[in-house]
Amino acid sequence: MFVKKYNQNKRVKKYHFCLLVNKQATNYNERAIKKLIKSILNNGHHFTVLEPNSAFSLYDQAQSAAGLKRHRGVVLSQVKKWGNITALIACGGDGTFNLVARAGFKSNLPVAVLPMGKFNNICQSVYKTVDPDKIIKKILARKHQIITINAGEIADQMFFSSVGLGFIPKLQEILEEKKQPRFGFGWSQFGTKAATIKLSKKTILKVDSFKFETSPKMINVNLLPYSCGIPISNASLLDDGMCEIIFDVNVNTKKFGNYLSQIIKRKFVYGSDFRMYRGKSICIEPVEGYNLYLDGEIIEVPSDMIEITVLEKALKIFA
Structure with a gap:
């Protein structure tokens, strides 16, 4: 398994996170998103928030954030201010994660998920919990890990x-x-x-x-x-x-x-x-x-x- 660790003896990498938020998710949690943003800022990182209103728009904006399409709108202004987006966070359920992860996979950017779906299968499999507070701590831990998980394809x-x-x-x-x-x-x-x-x-x-x-x-x-x-x-x-x-x-x-x-x-x-x-x-x-x-x-x-x-x-x- 590929595992990349950041320890206290090294300079901690600063991320520009892009939060792709599905406000139609079954268990949409505004409090968790606000806490995630606060934690990002407290740890010296930067963030961009996108709230697409459809699955098509979500994937389109994820591709733009990941640099697979031309930057525009909020992404363009934030990239000019903070530099390229270096990590994606899917705020929603498994369907939201799937679309965000496709963009992360193609651009080689690391992804994370803030669970807001009904089942949260990917979150349970990777994090062993669906507690947003625990997951935020994992993502933003000083000694966080980036691992790899399998990807599959069926009919494109x-x-x-x-x-x-x-x-x-x-x-x-x-x-x-x-x-x-x-x-x-x-x-x-x-x-x-x-x-x-x-x-x-x-x-x-x-x-x-x-x-x-x-x-x-x-x-x-x-x-x-x-x-x-x-x-x-x-x-x-x-x-x-x-x-x-x-x-x-x-x-x-x-x-x-x-x-x-x-x-x-x-x-x-x-x-x-x-x-x-x-x-x-x-x-x-x-x-x-x-x-x-x-x-x-x-x-x-x-x-x-x-x-x-x-x-x-x-x-x-x-x-």
Whole structure:
């Protein structure tokens, strides 16, 4: 793992942070943003705040902040005043982070996330907490770390946490309308309900050079442990250049309920009913007509076959 440390014996690097704020995030937190700004100033750094009003605008402004597009507006004036932006902070959920991280990945700038989404999968995977105060301390610590995490690509779309078909998109749909259960029994009920969806009777999976057929209700590909706020992939490592593909083999809906309950309790071990393989390249077909879960967002599958690749280059992130 690439880790860059800054210690007290060396001159501390000064950053020009760009905060890309999603004010439509499920758990938008103005207090946390103000505290982040105060901490940035107290530590002698500079900042620029952008508040785009759409996903398209967010990505466009992230690219401008990262120097991938011509500087303009607020970014231009702040760059003239404080110099180029040297780090990006996504203030929102997983979808916000995904768009900001794409710009950071392409420009080789380090990124961070101030969690304001419903599930905050990337934040839970990297920081092991969703407490804004603790995360602000990590980002702005004098001896902070910059590590690298895996990045993946599917149909020209980048992702940094997970993509999924079947069970996970359906579970997210259920959770969007309900509060997350506190106990295993509630999760079991949601798991049983989400498992009513079924993919093609014959789905062809290819993991690197290993090809086989199955009839799953769930296919999930994870770079990081969390999907839908659930630690579904306990084998995921941050920057090993590999992904985990998780799928079921002819499992009934009741077993899905138990599976989800045990996952929440961190007691589940993958075996014959629910399997986990590791690889760098995944191919899945047929998938036309299904929804795809991608870093917390639900999108239409773009074709009848999808290829998923773990990229050689990794993303820099404050940790």
